[in-house]
Amino acid sequence: MHDQGAIMSKRTTQVNSAAMLKNVASITEAVEHALNRPSHLPGLVCFHGHSGFGKTTAALFLTVQFRAYHVEADSTCSRKELLLDIAEKMGLTPTKTIRELKGQIGEQLAASRRPLIIDDAHHPARKGFLEILLDIYKKSRDQGTIVLIGEPALPLELKKHFERIDNRILRWVEANPLDMDDARVLRDFYARGVMVGDDLLEEIHRSHAGCTRRIVIDLENVREKALAMGLREIGLDAWRDEKPAEPKKAIRRVG
Template identity: 35%
Template sequence: MTNTPAQGPVALKNVASFMAMTVKLIERPLHLPGFGVCHGPSGYGKSWASMYVQMKVKARRIEVGETWTRRTLLRHILKECGETVRKSWSASDLAELAKAALGADTTRPLIVDEADKLVDKNMIEVLRELQQESGVPVILIGEEKLPGKLLTVERIHNRVLDWFPAQPCDLDDTKVLATSFQPKVKFDEELLDTIRLRSSGRARRIVTNIDKAGEFARDRGHKTLDLKIWSDFYTGEPPVQRDVEQFPRRIVRAA
């Protein structure tokens, strides 16, 4: 066991599944569709899985912003490709350059996180055009409703080769996270499983609880933790609304 906490993505089961989908797309015959879709609730570790795969296969990866336009999308893709663009170039000019840049090496997929926003903004067809013209694999990442949204865009939906629904963390994943992020603390298995359940299997919340428990252990000199020692779980639920009128102010009237 290393004594240094993890500094990047951890290889959980979702990471392995994301990698399998990526390899399938890279190695597919060119007559097959070139899109893959990873979908699931927030906190399941989709983005972390994509960053792990990005490092392994040298993929290009962008995360769509709320205010992006078509030109913004294309500029970010070209930046990932190492291309320099001029502000005066039109969306058509940028698209042609992006097709050439992506097509220069089709073993490097384009990963698009927050792809829901492109569907909502009617911009997803830009990616269809880039994928079709360049042949590069394109992986879309989004929330659980992404597949349903893509159903409304037939020319994208029928070009999806593989659908990957991200899964909640199981106990084995939780053990890996504990070892990776709090290597100096030994967690009881029952505590880890309770952390998993109270975190709804969401990797982000599991890591938050593991970090919180680790801080508790460091402050009090504990090398091992179980439910009898620590149970101050973070669940993500907001605080209960307070009764602000419980202690009404006294009104002092002028004489």
Template identity: 40%
Template sequence: MTNLNPMVNRIASISNLDLVAVATERLISRVDGLPGMGVIYGEAGRGKTIACTALANQSRGYYVQMRSAWNRKALLEKIQFEMGIKPAGTIAHMLDVICEQLAASRRPLIIDEFDFCLRSDGMVELVRDIYEGSQGTLLLVGEEMLPQKLKKWERFHSRVMAWIPALPVSVADAAKLAPIYCPNVAISADLLAHIVELAHGSVRRVSVNLTLIHEQAMMQAETEMTLAKWGDNALYTGEAPKRRAA
């Protein structure tokens, strides 16, 4: 059974968080002259965003999540906002200010949903300019094909020191997530293994199912839940419901 501890951290130290933290520390403490960019990639739902926001809090990094409608100016404004700097001036001026802040602070810049940048050569080159101008630590987060897509920009691709694949969720990860999404309910090992199998690697699906188990346990006034107790109750798989026959 998982440990019952209501006073738990709201961010679980799952494998991907540890992986990202170690890689970031390597980048920050790298020898002068070595590349300083890392790429975190993987399928949707594997907890990349959760890991990176937790890392930003731990390392006092600057975290920005890209939007599909952003242009170069919007990205620079959002980065400056995260830095606590009032955006002003031309694109070139904002770029210089950001580079100076990254170089002085030695904090990492994390750009999530980086795939949106790949729609424009100008956006990719802007992020490379941020790196070249600061020689700081940049973490770029995207989907599973991001490393292959970046090969189009060789001058960018060659500056990536760490390629970090997001790991599929494990039973050990699920056990760490359980106190957060299913508090005060002990979950048996067989039920944890079952929801991990259904998740197909997705941290998000495990989290959703832990919440469903918690709701059911509260309705039944249960303080523990096993696979046998859960029975035939539905669990979330991410698949669209099948059309019923008329």
């Protein structure tokens, strides 16, 4: 049986660590600004950037920090499926029609004062039904806060195809590659129990161009290898000696 206290402690540490990442701090400030905005300002926020730059980590932090309703859109979802997912996150008993669902969700968004996060919002954007979220926002009597998270092209798609959403974006936040300060935050959390040298951390950061996901994977690999070797500290030279060889590319023969 899992120790629930230990699990909660780890989650708390993870949330606290995420708060120190610059991308997380930027989107947190933007959402807080939207939640506390004057009534004459719109309440939509767009968080965009390349895969692996920590947008999902930020979304999970926002979910905890603001008790946000976090919904992940996918490439196959329809209008009604997205609305049903939102209603489920809100703990609502969904009504039958799309029109009624939008009203139900909008009312809950206004009453709860909790943000709605739509992760991978580029999927409904490409399918042409992102404006359903604008309908929800209007049903909240413009009191709700909605955060759209997506790929780098999401702002351009909003400007080209969803002008009514574009002109209601209060803050645009771009997820940037992690810098070395961010990498040290990840090291302190994901490589606990092993001191990963700055030279090795710099090499990991450089080789992955600041990609959060790849840095985390390498830190976990380093940690596991160091512990297996009985090491409490590991630097670049030791890691190079022990790092598994990269798979060789297949040679294509002609003739």
